[in-house]
Amino acid sequence: MRYHHVCIESLGYTLPAEVVSSDDLERLLEPLYSRLRLPPGRLELMTGIRERRFWPRGTLPSEVSIVSGRRALDAAGIAPQKVGALVHGSVCRDHLEPATACRVHHELGLPQQCQIYDVSNACLGLLNGMLQVANMIELGQIEAGLVVGSEGSRQLVETTIAALNRDTTLTRQQIKLAVASLTIGSASCAILLTRDAISRTQNRLTTAVWRAHTEHHQLCHSGDDEAGAGMSPLMQTDSETMMHAGIATGAQTFDEFLRAAQWSRADIHKSFCHQVGSGHRKLMLESLGLRSEHDHTTLEWLGNTGSAALPITLATGLDRGVVSAGDNLALLGIGSGINSVMLGVQWQTTRVQGGVWGEDEPLHHGAGQKLAGPHHINARTAPRD
Numbered sequence: 001m002r003y004h005h006v007c008i009e010s011l012g013y014t015l016p017a018e019v020v021s022s023d024d025l026e027r028l029l030e031p032l033y034s035r036l037r038l039p040p041g042r043l044e045l046m047t048g049i050r051e052r053r054f055w056p057r058g059t060l061p062s063e064v065s066i067v068s069g070r071r072a073l074d075a076a077g078i079a080p081q082k083v084g085a086l087v088h089g090s091v092c093r094d095h096l097e098p099a100t101a102c103r104v105h106h107e108l109g110l111p112q113q114c115q116i117y118d119v120s121n122a123c124l125g126l127l128n129g130m131l132q133v134a135n136m137i138e139l140g141q142i143e144a145g146l147v148v149g150s151e152g153s154r155q156l157v158e159t160t161i162a163a164l165n166r167d168t169t170l171t172r173q174q175i176k177l178a179v180a181s182l183t184i185g186s187a188s189c190a191i192l193l194t195r196d197a198i199s200r201t202q203n204r205l206t207t208a209v210w211r212a213h214t215e216h217h218q219l220c221h222s223g224d225d226e227a228g229a230g231m232s233p234l235m236q237t238d239s240e241t242m243m244h245a246g247i248a249t250g251a252q253t254f255d256e257f258l259r260a261a262q263w264s265r266a267d268i269h270k271s272f273c274h275q276v277g278s279g280h281r282k283l284m285l286e287s288l289g290l291r292s293e294h295d296h297t298t299l300e301w302l303g304n305t306g307s308a309a310l311p312i313t314l315a316t317g318l319d320r321g322v323v324s325a326g327d328n329l330a331l332l333g334i335g336s337g338i339n340s341v342m343l344g345v346q347w348q349t350t351r352v353q354g355g356v357w358g359e360d361e362p363l364h365h366g367a368g369q370k371l372a373g374p375h376h377i378n379a380r381t382a383p384r385d
Contacts, residue, residue, distance in 0.1 A: 001208045002260065006134045007199035009078065009144070010351035011315040012071025014064050014188040015302075016053035017356050025157070025182055031165040036172055043182060048278025052185030052303030054154040055357060061092040062103040064150040064188040064357060069108050071353040072146065072190040077200070080109045083192075084142025085133050086116040089125030090149030090307045093118060104148060115142075123274055123335035125149055125307035126189065131208055131341065133193050143195045150188035151306040156181055183277060185303030188357075189311040201351055207261040207344035211253045246280075246334045251287045253340040254332065261344040265289050269327035272317060274334050275299035275309040288332070296322050307335075318350045325349065 022044040026033060033040070044050055055064065065088060073080060086108075088101035101116040110116075115136075119129050126149045133145030160181040164170065196202065258264065271290050273281065275298055285292050296317035298309070305312060310333050317323060324347075331343040 001131075003134055003138050003205050003208070005196045006137045006205040007194050007196050007201060008203045008205055008345060009192045009194040009199055009201055010072050010076035010353075011192070011311065011318065012068045012073070012075060012148075012190040012352070013312050013315045013354040014068045014071070014150070014357050015312075015354070016055045016186050017358055018054045018056070019051050020054055020157075021051040022047070022049055022182075025161065028161050029164060032170070032175070035168065036170075036175070038172075043179070046179065046277075046279075047183050048281075048300060049183050049185075049303045050300050052153060052157075052183070052301075052305075053187070054157075055152050055186050057154065059152065059357075060094045061090055061150040061152065061188075062088075062094050062100050062107075065090075065100070065104045065148045065190070066107045067355075067357070068150065068188040068190040069104055069146055069148045071355065072148070072192045073108070075351040075353040076192050076194075077351075078144060078192065078194070078198075081111050082144045082194075082198070083108075083110050083114055083146050085136055085145035086110055086114055087119050087129030087132060087145070087147045088117075088149055089119045089121075089127075089129035089147055090151050091120060091122060091125065092150060092152050092306075093120075108146075110146075121307075121335060121339065123304075123306050123309060124333050124339055124341050126191065126311050127307075127331070127333045127341040127343065130191055130193065130205075130343065131210075134205055134208070137193060137195050140195075143198055145193050146190060147193070148188070148190035149307050151184075151186055151308045153184040153186045153303070153305075156184050180304075183304045185305045187302055187305035187308040187312045189308045189315055191311055201349040203348050204346040205343060206346055207257065208341065209253060209256045209260050210339070210341045211249060211256070212339050246338050246340075247284050247287050249338045249340050250284060250332065250334050253334075253342050254288045257330070257332075257342040257344065263328060263344065267328050268330045269294065270317070270323055271295045271330045271332060272310055272314045273332045275302065275313055276304050284332075284334075290330075315352050315354060318352045319354055321350075323347050323350065 086105050093100040099118040105116045119125050121128050129147035136142045298313045327347045329345040333341045
């Protein structure tokens, strides 16, 4: 798919203040580690994830999405009345019904003529939302659309730790199915797309491709729909098989992406991938023939934040000034199922606003101000039992 009139106008993001290290999780897993004689530091060594973040208990996805959505609108300087579509794309949602997008729409003061709904597709929900909004803009149906989502990890991580400590029959081999659940972090991101005629940035979304390799749909799955089951989720992930199947899917999608974008690998100045772990990243970049120094990561300090992972990696990378005017960006998404979505963007001007949940002032105002690094978040609290 080629686009001619769609721009990524701005991004807004929100991060939790509570930082939980992999060492913290291993201390909570002491009964399991002692029984199986597992060495400390194993979790970070296996995944490359040093820490992740949790929202305060009881925080609804919509609460954080409202903040991120408002930040995207403020960064762009676009009135809410211009927004013709709102898609809430995270796995996490407030209720089975109504759509989480309903509350976000109301609190942001978007117009009644705005089309709103939720999209759920594992780690690709926000990218799918971007495609749908881009299509509406390209067809001339709307001038601007907002895609937002907020993922929470506390319940999954805490439920996983409790289950691992409780079941004294588990072997080293069996606990591998739960490792991916311990990498999950929390984050929120919003992306505002506009028609080129009203864009102040001219950050052109040029290309989109997608593939569905659903023969692998059983490699990563939860139990029943936890939105209606007390939100006590458990996940089982065959991480090794999932990694290789996902990389194979990504490689085939990437070949189609290069043809559709009419780019060579050398034409890509920066890549932003879904954040899973260091091993997955290394193999993926090698498979795609991309250079690691041109790829921006957040997995080390945010973990895997689901559908927010790729957008917030883009947002924080823009905030840190890793992208220059005229750069070609490759947004390379892969999600369980297995599905892949890849987007090509020609970047010009950065408008990003981000902040920490619960703090009155955003971290950044306006365009192009740089972050020093992940240590800017200094509101650390101990993990809660």
